[in-house]
Structures are given as C-alpha cells and as structure tokens.
Amino acid sequence: MLAAVYHGPEDLRLEERPIPRIGDRELLLKVHAASICATDLRIFSGQHRKYGADTRRIPGHELVGTIAEVGSGIHEFGVGRRVFIAPNIGCGRCPLCWRGVNNLCPDYDAFGITLDGGFAEYMRVPEAAVEQGNVIPLADSVDTAAAPLIEPFACVLHGQDRVSVAKDDVVLIQGAGPIGLMHLLLAKRNGAARVIVSDQFPDRLRKATELGADHVVNFTTDDVVEAVARASGGAGANVVLVAAPAHKAMEEALSLAAPEGRINYFAGLPKDRPEIRFNANLVHYKELIVTGSTGCSTSDCRRAAEIVCSGAVDLSVLITGRYPLGEVQAAFQAARRGSSLKVVMELD
Numbered sequence: 001m002l003a004a005v006y007h008g009p010e011d012l013r014l015e016e017r018p019i020p021r022i023g024d025r026e027l028l029l030k031v032h033a034a035s036i037c038a039t040d041l042r043i044f045s046g047q048h049r050k051y052g053a054d055t056r057r058i059p060g061h062e063l064v065g066t067i068a069e070v071g072s073g074i075h076e077f078g079v080g081r082r083v084f085i086a087p088n089i090g091c092g093r094c095p096l097c098w099r100g101v102n103n104l105c106p107d108y109d110a111f112g113i114t115l116d117g118g119f120a121e122y123m124r125v126p127e128a129a130v131e132q133g134n135v136i137p138l139a140d141s142v143d144t145a146a147a148p149l150i151e152p153f154a155c156v157l158h159g160q161d162r163v164s165v166a167k168d169d170v171v172l173i174q175g176a177g178p179i180g181l182m183h184l185l186l187a188k189r190n191g192a193a194r195v196i197v198s199d200q201f202p203d204r205l206r207k208a209t210e211l212g213a214d215h216v217v218n219f220t221t222d223d224v225v226e227a228v229a230r231a232s233g234g235a236g237a238n239v240v241l242v243a244a245p246a247h248k249a250m251e252e253a254l255s256l257a258a259p260e261g262r263i264n265y266f267a268g269l270p271k272d273r274p275e276i277r278f279n280a281n282l283v284h285y286k287e288l289i290v291t292g293s294t295g296c297s298t299s300d301c302r303r304a305a306e307i308v309c310s311g312a313v314d315l316s317v318l319i320t321g322r323y324p325l326g327e328v329q330a331a332f333q334a335a336r337r338g339s340s341l342k343v344v345m346e347l348d
Contacts, residue, residue, distance in 0.1 A: 001016070001017055001019050001122045002014060002015075002016060002017075002325055003017045003119065003120035004058060004059070004119040005017070005056060005058055006044075006051060006056065006057050006058070008053070009044075009045055010046070012044060014325070014326065014328065020124035022124055023071055024073035024074075025073045025131070026074075026124060026127055026130065027067055027069070027070055027077060027124075027135065028067070028069035028125070029063075030065050030066045030067075031065040031123055031347050032064055032065050032144050032348055033148050033344050033346050033347065034063040034064075034117070034119055034148055034344070034347070035062040035063075035149055035344045035345070036062075036331060036332060036335040036342075037061075037151075037178075040059055040060065040335070041335060041336060043112075044332055048113075050113050058112070058116040058117050058119050058123075059112045060117035060120070061111050061112035061117050062087070062118070062149065062150075062151040063084075063111070063112075063118030063123070063148050064083070064084050064085070064138065065082070065118070066082050066083070067079055067135075081137060082138050082140075083135050083138060084147050084148075084150050084151075084305055085111060085129070085135060086129075086133070086134040086154075086302070087111045087112065087113070087151060088103050088105075088109075088134075088296070088298065089102070089108060089126075089132060090102025090105035090107075090132065091105050091106075091107040092128065092132065094107065100299050101297050103158070103294065103295035103297045109126075109128070111129075119325065121325070133302065134298055134301075136305050141311065142309055143315075145316065145319060145344045145346060146316035146318075146319060147308075149178075149315040149318060149319075150305050151296065151301065151304075152182060153182050153304045153307075153308065153315060154296035154297075154300040154304035154305075155179070155266075155293070155295055155296040156179060156183050157296070157303060157304050157307075158295070158296045158297065158300045159183070159264050159266040159293040160183065160186055160241070160264070161293075161300075162264050162293050163264045163291060164262065165187050165190045165192055166190060166191060166192075167190075167191035168191075168193045169191075169193060169239050170195075170231060170232045170237050170239070171192045171194070171196070171237060171238065171239045171240075171241065172195075172196045172198065172228055172239070172241070172253075172256055173187070173196070173198070173241045174198050174240065174241065174242045174244050174246070174252075174253065175198070175246075175249070175267065176198070176201065176205055176207065177199075177341065178341045178342050180208075180243035180244070181204075181208060181318055181341065182318070183241045184197060184208060185211060186313065187239075187241075188211075189307075189312055189313060195212070195214050195215075196213070196215040196216070196217065198219050198224050198227075199216075199217075199219070199244075200218060200220045201339070203339055205217075205218060207341070215227060215230075224256065232258065235259075236256055236258030236261060237261060238261055238262065239261065239262050239264075240253040240256055240257050240261065240262075240263045240264070241264050241266055242263070242264065244267055245267040245268060245270070246267070247269065247273070249267075250269070251276050251277055251279075254278070254283065254288065255282060259286045260286070261286065261288050261289070262289045262291070263290045263291065264292070265293075266292075266293055315342075318341045319343075319344055320334075320339070320341045320342060321340060321342075321343040321344070322344050322345075323343065323344070324345065324346060331343050
C-alpha cells in the first residue's frame with residue numbers, strides 16, 4: 001500500500017508498505033479521506049512531543065474509510081461498512097477513562113499520534129479501539145471528504161459544552177480559521193441570538209459572513225471592543241470562544257465578556273510562552289466563568305457524528321483543497337497557507 005511516512009522535520013516520504021495484518025479482534029480499514037489539521041502541521045515541522053528524532057510513523061488522525069477486513073472474533077461490524085474513526089484511545093483503567101473523558105487520559109494512544117494513522121491506503125484498527133467505541137458508522141448522506149472533519153467538530157462541541165451556548169446569547173468568536181468557523185456553525189445551531197467573529201484575514205471574515213455571522217471584525221483595522229458593545233447593546237458578550245493561539249485575544253476576552261459571561265480558551269499557546277496577563281478583578285467583579293478545553297472524547301465524536309449525519313451542520317463548506325495521497329507534500333504546503341481552511345487528502 002502507499003503511505004506517507006514521517007522521517008523527521010519537513011520530511012514526509014511516500015513509501016510502499018505492506019498492508020497491515022489484523023488480529024482476531026481487530027479491523028482493517030480502507031481509508032477514503034483524511035484531513036490535515038494544526039496538529040499534523042506541528043508533526044510535519046518536528047514540534048510534536050510524540051514524534052521523536054527516530055520516529056517512523058504514518059500521521060493522520062482525522063479520517064474516514066470502509067471496513068475492508070474483519071477479525072474472526074468480531075461480529076458487530078461487517079466488510080463494506082463506511083465508518084468514521086474517533087482518534088483517541090484511553091487506557092481504560094484510569095479514573096478519567098472511567099468518567100468518559102479519555103481525551104485527558106495520561107496513558108493514551110491515538111491514531112496518527114502514537115499509532116499509524118490515516119495518511120495511507122489502509123490502517124489497522126486495534127482491539128482497544130473496537131471495544132471502546134472508536135469505530136462509528138456514518139449515514140450514506142455524509143460527504144466522504146467532509147467526514148474526517150467530524151473530529152475537529154467534536155473538539156468544538158466539547159469546547160462549547162464548557163460554556164453552554166444557548167438561545168439569546170451574544171457570542172464572540174476570536175479567530176475565523178476552520179475551528180472558529182465550526183464554532184460559528186455550532187453556535188448558530190444552538191440558537192445564539194448574535195454571533196460576532198473577529199480575525200485579521202479578510203477572506204476568512206467573508207467566509208464567516210457567508211456562514212451566518214451577524215457581525216465580523218477585522219481586529220487590525222477595527223475596534224473589537226466597540227464592535228462587541230454595539231452588537232450587545234453595551235453589555236458585552238455572554239460567551240467568548242478564543243479559537244486563535246493569541247495572547248492578546250485571551251487577555252481581551254476578560255474585558256469583552258458581559259457580567260456572568262462564560263469564556264472558553266479553546267486554543268493553546270506556544271509552549272515556550274504559555275503565560276498571559278490575567279486581570280483577576282474582571283473575573284471577580286463580573287463573576288466570569290473561565291474554562292479551557294482540549295481535544296475530544298470518543299463520546300464527543302459520537303455526538304458530533306450524530307449532528308453531521310442528521311444534516312444539521314454541513315462541514316463540506318470548510319474544505320478549500322482536495323489532494324490525492326501522491327501529492328501529500330503539496331497538500332501540506334496548502335494547509336500552511338493562511339487562505340486555506342481544511343485541506344483533505346482523498347485516497348480513492
């Protein structure tokens with residue numbers, strides 16, 4: 001089979017590899033599509049902690065495929081079933097796994113991170129993933145190229161669960177990349193009264209308007225404080241979703257939130273500069289709720305898949321590039337461009 005294999009920073013090689021052999025309680029997946037995200041870009045640049053100097057691994061954790069082979073001990077899945085694969089496999093033994101938050105498991109595995117992933121024609125699905133519910137059937141109506149985006153959408157769902165976006169809320173989304181735009185789609189679905197999106201790229205702000213944003217703000221030329229005040233009648237945003245890895249955005253979120261506002265730090269910061277100036281008095285006097293979120297659990301993936309399969313959210317609108325696996329280098333370069341949203345590799 002053809003696979004894109006990590007050999008070091010900026011060194012992703014196309015190689016012929018044997019099709020994986022599976023055990024009695026495992027599945028073989030024929031990969032149809034896999035999308036590139038910020039984590040993949042960190043892997044590609046050599047900045048991911050799970051990819052050491054001697055790592056030789058197939059990345060790709062946002063993927064969809066068809067079951068090509070079923071182990072003799074499996075009876076709940078059949079060959080030919082199209083499925084989405086939730087990427088994170090918890091240890092199954094720790095209290096976090098017991099509570100269903102396997103995204104926080106300290107001893108996790110994950111496709112494309114610690115295990116070979118979806119940037120290959122075939123992928124082995126181990127027993128733990130089968131038993132923990134990582135294999136999720138898809139409705140026929142879901143666009144195959146868009147199905148891998150269920151994973152980042154599940155992360156967005158996980159983040160908004162922390163702040164309970166609801167009817168009549170004024171929501172501010174800082175960042176109009178693919179994650180920020182997914183936050184927009186989900187906030188509108190959840191009944192937000194008005195959604196404001198802030199970014200520096202005009203193309204992304206135009207896309208936000210196209211997808212239903214009530215107000216867009218270019219923070220390089222416009223006053224975000226004034227825009228939020230105007231949109232909220234001077235009260236501030238009930239919910240602030242920080243979907244950009246920017247210190248200023250995280251700091252400003254506290255002043256842009258309304259009294260009793262809820263803030264989610266969805267994005268992380270560079271590990272060499274993780275600190276911000278935090279005005280604790282704003283949290284104290286406005287009684288703010290400040291939350292963080294990281295990744296998604298398998299349960300989040302299942303809920304996200306249900307939403308997408310129902311037709312309530314169309315993730316295909318976020319795809320800006322489709323490439324065959326043989327053009328993986330071009331796909332990664334496209335994903336790095338600020339004008340791109342989601343770049344998908346189609347393996348059929």
